[in-house]
Amino acid sequence: MERIKIFLAIYGLTLPFIGLADTFNGRVVDETGSPLIGATVKASNDRITTTNTDGDFSISVEGSTAKLQISYIGFLTETFILKSNTGKHELRMTPDIGALEEVVVTATRTPKALKDVPVVTRLITADDIRKTDATNIQDLLTEELPGLEFTYAMSQETSLNMSGFGGKSVLFLVDGERLAGETMDNIDFNRLNLDNVGQVEVVKGASSALY
Numbered sequence: 001m002e003r004i005k006i007f008l009a010i011y012g013l014t015l016p017f018i019g020l021a022d023t024f025n026g027r028v029v030d031e032t033g034s035p036l037i038g039a040t041v042k043a044s045n046d047r048i049t050t051t052n053t054d055g056d057f058s059i060s061v062e063g064s065t066a067k068l069q070i071s072y073i074g075f076l077t078e079t080f081i082l083k084s085n086t087g088k089h090e091l092r093m094t095p096d097i098g099a100l101e102e103v104v105v106t107a108t109r110t111p112k113a114l115k116d117v118p119v120v121t122r123l124i125t126a127d128d129i130r131k132t133d134a135t136n137i138q139d140l141l142t143e144e145l146p147g148l149e150f151t152y153a154m155s156q157e158t159s160l161n162m163s164g165f166g167g168k169s170v171l172f173l174v175d176g177e178r179l180a181g182e183t184m185d186n187i188d189f190n191r192l193n194l195d196n197v198g199q200v201e202v203v204k205g206a207s208s209a210l211y
Helices: 002-017 126-132 137-144
Strands: 021-029 040-043 048-050 056-062 066-071 078-082 088-092 121-125 148-152 158-162 199-203
Touching (some): 021 066, 078 088, 137 199
Antiparallel strands (some): 021 056, 040 066, 066 078, 121 199, 148 158
16 A cells, blocks of 8 residues: 555656647748648647648647748748747748649630630531531531541441541530440431531540540
8 A cells, every 4th residue: 555655656746747738829821821721730749730721720749839840832841930839820931933833734625715725626617517518417527627538337337437536436525415326336427417506626636534
């Protein structure tokens, strides 16, 4: 019983020497004051957190001073010393002018001016359709597009060949929606009534990322 009392007394004496953790709150922003979302905040005790959608963070550090290392893509990794845990500290990051700018790879079906389209696009307008006096889509495309031909298979199905590609390698869209109903990898072109066609856009290039 006596041993237990001695142990408890020694344990109690050591408590005041254990460092107490303080919580530091801050907000990480760029040079314009806009919040940086997802910035990594690392304390000297190896605790790590990230900023939220408002650029805010909260981290616990032993002692009354916090040494925080903050990193974010496109900005220099910086170390900040916070000497008070009262209030919210605003930490402003410095852009890394030597870093590669953000690279965005995207495919889009948004309207664009013909001169701004990155791939060669042939536009056949309603006026062009009237001038050709074509009665079906096959006659129109054959007359307007060099290197394009329609042939007939042994099954009497119409087959399209465009620049060496045909069948499932050529995609037909009507108002942005794929024209279904393929037979032997070809669609029924008679379903396309020129009287209802406002324009025809032909894209010769790798556009599979869109679809």
